[in-house]
Amino acid sequence: MRSPLAAEVCWANQMLPKAGLVTMHSGNVSGLDRATGMLYIKPSGMDYDAMAPGDMVEVRLADGEVSEGQLKPSVDLAHHLFIYRHMPEVGAVVHTHSNYATAFAACGRSIPPVLTAIADEFGGPIPCSPYLDNEGENIGRGILAYKSRGPAILLGNHGVFAWGETVSAALKAAVMVEDVAKTVHLASCLGSPQEIPADEIAKWWDRYHSRYGQ
Secondary structure, three states, rough: OOOOOHHHHHHHHHHHOOOOOOOOOOOOOEEEEEEEEEEEEOOOOOOHOOHHHHHOOEEEEEOOOOOOOOOOOOOOHHHHHHHHHHHOOOOEEEEOHHHHHHHHHHOOOOEEEOOOHHHHHHHHEEEEEEEOOOOOHHHHHHHHHHHOOOOOEEOOOEEEEEEOOOOOHHHHHHHHHHHHHHHHHHHHHHOOOOOOOOOHHHHHHHHHHHHHOO
């Protein structure tokens, strides 16, 4: 029987266009079951509204091989695999080209910590890597090299990668990246947004990660 994780991954992929994070086929979500070593990822080039849980491509983390009879996985599979293999706390990965966040990436600019929402979710600036080509493990290595403690990074001239312990946490991080990117852009149109001091960022981060929620 297929893991319930496949249904979660399908739901998160279908949420990408609903949340305004992608157009056409320009993003993907995967989730990993570390107990079995199997991950599920969006099939390459499939319309979001046409997908069903059974279409999610099952891949072995150990060797990156697709289970027999499966559809072709996302072309970004190698980057997802690299993150899972080198970030053991991660259980899901989201990749998007959402407009406002990708506009920062096109300029090679990190998103500065000028909002308490950024302090809460990301604990500081959302970093932007230099341009990374998509051969082999280059993007995965770049993510590992340039990420900070928050669950997301902008890739220069490219887009967004976000992650989390669960599928819903990774999707939330991707949504939050786009939301704060839009607000920071609007604030920059009005004037000069002021960064929150590091000690205050630490307070917001601590509260959000130790006391927020049920």
